[in-house]
Amino acid sequence: MTWFTSGGEYAAHRPTYPAEIVDVLRAAAPDGEAAVDIGCGTGQLTVLLAQEFEQVIGLDPSEDQIANATAAAKVAYRVSSAEALDVPDASASLITVAQAAHWFDLAAFYREVRRIAVPGAALALITYGVVELDDDLSERFDVFYRDEIGPYWPAERRHVDNRYADLDFPFEPIDAPAVTIERSWTLQQFAGYLGTWSAARRAREAGQGRILEQIADDLAPMWGDGRRTVRWPVTILLGRV
Template sequence: MTRNWFEQGGGNYAAHRPDYPAELGAELARIAPRRGTAVDVGCGTGQLTGLLAEHFTHVIGVDPGEDQLAHAAPVRGVDYAHGTAEDLPVADGRADLVTAAQAAHWFDLPAFYTQARRIAAPGAVLALISYGVVEVEPGLRERFERFYWREIGPFWPPERRLVETGYRDIDFPFPQVPVAALFIRRSWPLDAFLDYLGTWSAVRNAAESGHDDVLRHYAADLTEAWGEPSRPRDVVWPITVRAGRLDGESR
């Protein structure tokens, strides 16, 4: 990883990032050859890890951020381990499913893929999951898009581009496994949406470089457009899954 953006602030990340829908866990279990062991790499505070535990006998969540792991909720059947995608603390041939949710764009992919192949059981599936740019209601959309693409945009790490394109351009040398289209849907008041923005690496990068006024100006405009702050507004994230068999190479 060029930088662990989530080394600090695990509590905020756990509280303010959207959870994945139950359908994602079910879909990942469907494409796995067995429901023995799943390994969730870059698990953070366990947003996906817990969902996998509903379908697999054993789930291992791996993350390099000790603060993230400290805020991961304990779940029956889940073990958390401190480690990196490039040096996974998992035994050879163990995993029926390897996942990386909103994390693969930070990895040294060749090294990660080597590790994923090492820990894979026969027929194991690798799934790289991302959720794209949040979609807001029409009355909020124009100002949000200006904030996202023009104002906070220069502060995103370059790896963010892979998320914006739904991992379409990420190196993925495995035979593809089709996955159903899924979405994260929430209805949030103003404070919840602003708290979510505060977890963005671009927002932290802007603040660290003395440009926290970018978020303040947007927050003021958003507050005016939102109306009653407690009024729930619909927010949607499209989920992308690049899935493939680890015991084959695409041609």
């Protein structure tokens, strides 16, 4: 069976963030004036921030991601790198990075954070870890993640696996509660998500795309035709700029 669709599927298959994460971020910010979401992709977090902030700017270096970003009131998208932000000085009450900080030149990025932050602004680096499946699925999936797709992950993936514990973060910490993303998905939806991984793209480029089809085929008898609960533990590295 063919489980994976062609390109342009990031917005369709990536999980969105739980609403409570926005409450955490708003509580950390000095006011609800302006939030800047960096490495925003297609806007999974960006649009949620508009529920609590008067102005939200989503920035991403990829023109394709910005072209496919979800439109929302109070949200403006721009093509911009993390190391040279297209944002005025002292204008951001909250600065967020979701599932992208491990790709940045952090020293250059942090200089830009300090430039655009208002006094007392909050910075949040957010990542969700390795997906968690029900026990009867996890053994086969763990082999796939570790041994089959594992060699195709870029070196930066180790920061995600470590839940950003080893990422440089030179800001006064703010406590953030544990948050979990949870979805009820069919196997087709789960396979679509796997196809958005950077490791999946590299495996295909290496002519090894069959390992993606194989994991879906192997999970199918256990998964069944219905839905299964899929979970991602979320880490919020939160600090005062």
